[in-house]
Amino acid sequence: MALHPLAQALHGTLDTHPSLPYFFSHRGRGIYFPKQGILGQTAEAKGKAINATIGIALDDDGVPLHLPSIQSHIDLPPAEVYPYAPGYGVPELRAAWQDRIRCNNPSLKAAISLPVVTSGLTHALSVAGYLFIDEGDDLIIPQPMWDNYDLLFQHTYGARIRSFPLFHNDEFNIAAFRVALSESSRKKIVLLNFPNNPTGYTPLREEAAAMVDAIRRSAEEGNRIIVLIDDAYFGLNYDERAFSESFFAPLADLHENVLAVKIDGASKEEFAWGFRVAFLTYGIRGLTPEQAEALADKTAGAIRATVSNAPLLQQHLMLRAFNSPTYDEEKRKNAAMLRERYEAAMRALREPAHEDFFRMLPCNSGYFFCVELREGIDAEQVRQMLLADFDTGVIALGSRLLRIAFSSVPVADIPRLVANMIEVCKKTTHTQPRSRGSLPRTEG
Numbered sequence: 001m002a003l004h005p006l007a008q009a010l011h012g013t014l015d016t017h018p019s020l021p022y023f024f025s026h027r028g029r030g031i032y033f034p035k036q037g038i039l040g041q042t043a044e045a046k047g048k049a050i051n052a053t054i055g056i057a058l059d060d061d062g063v064p065l066h067l068p069s070i071q072s073h074i075d076l077p078p079a080e081v082y083p084y085a086p087g088y089g090v091p092e093l094r095a096a097w098q099d100r101i102r103c104n105n106p107s108l109k110a111a112i113s114l115p116v117v118t119s120g121l122t123h124a125l126s127v128a129g130y131l132f133i134d135e136g137d138d139l140i141i142p143q144p145m146w147d148n149y150d151l152l153f154q155h156t157y158g159a160r161i162r163s164f165p166l167f168h169n170d171e172f173n174i175a176a177f178r179v180a181l182s183e184s185s186r187k188k189i190v191l192l193n194f195p196n197n198p199t200g201y202t203p204l205r206e207e208a209a210a211m212v213d214a215i216r217r218s219a220e221e222g223n224r225i226i227v228l229i230d231d232a233y234f235g236l237n238y239d240e241r242a243f244s245e246s247f248f249a250p251l252a253d254l255h256e257n258v259l260a261v262k263i264d265g266a267s268k269e270e271f272a273w274g275f276r277v278a279f280l281t282y283g284i285r286g287l288t289p290e291q292a293e294a295l296a297d298k299t300a301g302a303i304r305a306t307v308s309n310a311p312l313l314q315q316h317l318m319l320r321a322f323n324s325p326t327y328d329e330e331k332r333k334n335a336a337m338l339r340e341r342y343e344a345a346m347r348a349l350r351e352p353a354h355e356d357f358f359r360m361l362p363c364n365s366g367y368f369f370c371v372e373l374r375e376g377i378d379a380e381q382v383r384q385m386l387l388a389d390f391d392t393g394v395i396a397l398g399s400r401l402l403r404i405a406f407s408s409v410p411v412a413d414i415p416r417l418v419a420n421m422i423e424v425c426k427k428t429t430h431t432q433p434r435s436r437g438s439l440p441r442t443e444g
């Protein structure tokens with residue numbers, strides 16, 4: 001199918017970069033933001049005395065028609081609540097989020113795009129799949145991973161997930177990462193999610209440097225690499241040796257062959273899971289303002305084609321929060337509470353009682369920790385018994401892993417949670433527990 005003239009115009013701009021045009025999927029190549037359609041014509045009519053373009057309903061005084069039974073619960077003016085949001089997101093929020101990215105990642109000096117607002121991180125990930133993944137493309141992801149990547153990328157866009165074990169001897173498995181990079185096709189897509197779901201791991205600074213170096217070397221060999229950086233849990237680090245910036249910071253200006261795609265948002269970072277406000281931001285060495293805008297145009301096109309635009313009310317609520325004098329303190333307080341829970345979990349897991357039954361995977365950040373059960377103890381059976389006999393809910397991942405969201409358990413309950421896990425494991429173990437050293441090392 002021939003490209004639409006608007007898509008052609010975008011590629012005219014993207015083609016001025018040596019690599020940018022080659023990253024797109026077939027679907028992504030064709031997409032464009034319909035600036036000349038209803039949206040463009042509506043924009044041109046803005047401010048006219050009689051404006052019969054807008055697809056919402058206005059009262060005689062120009063205020064969006066609305067229901068008082070809704071408005072009575074909301075402390076924002078109707079214009080910030082009911083209309084459609086711009087396809088790219090509320091401009092002030094996009095600018096504020098870009099500032100926050102820079103502020104939280106002081107080493108990021110390169111030009112980056114203005115973030116485009118999506119309807120939650122899952123949607124941002126899906127839009128990235130839309131733009132960059134073709135059927136059969138390799139997607140490199142360390143294991144264990146957030147299970148929704150399967151549906152998002154494999155099921156929906158036909159990616160072939162090439163996983164490699166996240167850990168080797170309880171360290172980031174840099175050797176396996178290098179192999180995965182060298183073995184996949186020339187166009188490579190890598191997904192980095194740190195702090196990680198499910199393990200709660202963030203690479204240490206030197207591990208992060210080695211990962212970036214591996215990507216650089218692969219790019220220098222002529223490979224084109226898209227790195228999807230899922231920063232859902234950004235900022236929740238509990239160990240000062242862990243890499244505290246986003247991987248977007250070192251990757252956004254790494255090489256002309258590396259497109260860094262930052263995916264982040266309100267869900268976890270702003271403690272606003274149901275808001276459905278997230279962002280997609282791009283960085284690549286040599287990015288010009290025109291190319292950055294073309295990337296945003298394509299992203300907004302994919303959003304227009306899927307959910308049209310993200311919720312307006314929540315975007316304005318976030319802006320209000322950023323402008324609040326107590327915002328930083330409020331966030332610090334919540335983060336401190338999560339850190340206390342993390343520390344309580346680490347204390348409980350330091351007790352040797354559990355070592356005959358499970359071992360903890362490395363964890364230094366985020367919401368979760370994972371334990372790997374001793375061979376012969378079945379994760380689903382443990383989960384069922386915890387539910388039935390101990391009033392305790394955890395997640396079973398495969399046959400050997402349990403994921404525990406310490407983020408949602410009060411400090412006072414954490415020792416009991418770990419004790420319950422140990423009790424259940426004891427019950428399910430019919431044979432004598434093995435010696436402590438005999439648990440298998442986790443490779444995935």
Ligand SMILES: Cc1ncc(COP(=O)(O)O)c(C=O)c1O
Nearest residue numbers: 120121122146193197230232267
């Ligand atoms: C790693 C990771 N990425 C993305 C998401 C999705 O976030 P959202 O709720 O904004 O769609 C989650 C949610 O649990 C997650 O754990």
